[in-house]
Amino acid sequence: MKLCIASKTHLxxxxxxxxxxGAVLAIEVDGFKFHKQGSKQFGRDRIKDRILKK
Structure with a gap:
């Protein structure tokens, strides 16, 4: 199951x-090897990380 956090961004x-x-557990696999720092996807991953920490 995928949860949409923003357009083009999913868990x-x-x-x-x-x-x-209510959500019990969320799992996100970043695949950081494929998302270079400064890329759009890297930025979306950082946003997801902040949301999930809250």
């Missing part, structure tokens, strides 16, 4: 409570 896996519809 790889999201486990949620079916009854309460």
């Amino acid at each position: 790889d896996f999201l486990i949620y409570n079916k009854l309460g519809k």
Whole structure:
């Protein structure tokens, strides 16, 4: 299951409570070898990291 955080930005896996519809666990695989620093995807990955830390 993918959760859309922003256009073109998704989480790889999201486990949620079916009854309460709340997220229980989010998993994101950055693939940092393919996203060079300064690229658009690198910036999107940093945004996701900040959102997930909250």
